Structures are given as C-alpha cells and as structure tokens.
Amino acid sequence: MNPPGTTLIHWAGLAALIAGLLFAGIQSLYPPDTLASVTTGTWAVITPVKTVMCLLFLVGLTGLYTRQVRRAGWLGLAGFVLLGLSRLLQTAFVFAEAFILPLLAQTASAFVSGSLGLASGVSSEVQLGPLPALHTFVGLSEVPRC
Known part of the structure; x- marks a missing residue:
C-alpha cells in the first residue's frame, strides 16, 4: 500500500x-477572441473545458512541487509560489471568459471587447482597472498559456 502522500x-x-x-486538444477548436465568438456554442463548450484544464494544471503543478520539495529549496519555493499565483490568476481570467x-x-x-483584447494587446475603449496589469503579470510569469 502506498503512503497517502505518494497516492496524492x-x-x-x-x-x-x-x-x-x-x-493540446482544444487549440485547434478554440474560437477567436472576438465579441461575436463569446455567444457561440463553440465558446460555451471550449471555455468551461479550458477552466477545468487550468484547475487540473494547478493540481498537477502542486503535485510536481510536492514531489521535489526537499530538493527545491527556497528558490524552488519562490518559483512555485510565483508560478502558482500566475496560474491562479490565469484561471480567474479563463473563468471570466467562460461564465x-x-x-x-x-x-x-x-x-x-476590452477584456478579450488583453491577450492580444488591443487597447480597450473602457477603463478595465487593474485587469491589464494583472494580465501582464500572468503573461510574464508563465510560458504555456491556458
């Protein structure tokens, strides 16, 4: 029998x-980030799947760090915290896209339109508050984007 930590x-x-x-599967199916796409059936299916994908990635990332925690040290902890925070913020953006x-x-x-333009760098007609700065943080602190 495996110890509980190993099973997790x-x-x-x-x-x-x-x-x-x-x-990998949703990349070719993902609709363009335009206002017209937001109300389509494809958007209604793909974006919730994308939200689940981001949550699963957070779980996987935590497991990977847990496996390496003794060897990672303080630098590993800092990297895990920054990447985890970035992924959590990205998950919030994806949740907003979906729901x-x-x-x-x-x-x-x-x-x-302004929210969708964050990913492509298109400026918004309305004030989005801290969202552009948060989106920039998410983009700078991760390589694979959800």
Whole structure:
C-alpha cells in the first residue's frame, strides 16, 4: 500500500497529464477572441473545458512541487509560489471568459471587447482597472498559456 502522500502525487500527475491533453486538444477548436465568438456554442463548450484544464494544471503543478520539495529549496519555493499565483490568476481570467463575459456580451460589449483584447494587446475603449496589469503579470510569469 502506498503512503497517502505518494497516492496524492500520483493523482496530481494524472491531473497534469489530463490538463496537457486538454491543452493540446482544444487549440485547434478554440474560437477567436472576438465579441461575436463569446455567444457561440463553440465558446460555451471550449471555455468551461479550458477552466477545468487550468484547475487540473494547478493540481498537477502542486503535485510536481510536492514531489521535489526537499530538493527545491527556497528558490524552488519562490518559483512555485510565483508560478502558482500566475496560474491562479490565469484561471480567474479563463473563468471570466467562460461564465461572465457571455452574460455581459449584449449589455456591456465594450467591456467584453476590452477584456478579450488583453491577450492580444488591443487597447480597450473602457477603463478595465487593474485587469491589464494583472494580465501582464500572468503573461510574464508563465510560458504555456491556458
């Protein structure tokens, strides 16, 4: 019988594997980041899957760090915390894409267009507050984007 920690690391590895497969699978299906795409059926299917993918990646990342914790040291901890924070913020952006932006597409189209423009660097017509700065942090602190 495996100790509980080993079993959790194995489950985290499976979560990371599934996240990676989802990442590879949805790339060709992902609709463009435009206002017209937000209310489509493809958007309604892909973005919740993308949200699940990001959550699974967080679980996998935690398992990977847990496996390496003794050898990682303080620098490893700092890297894990920064990458984890970045992934958590990215998950929040993806959640908003999946569940908030479609609801606002008709009534606040300028906000939705501005939010979608964050990923491509398109400036917004409306003030988005700290969202552009947070999105920049997410982009600078990670290599693979959800």
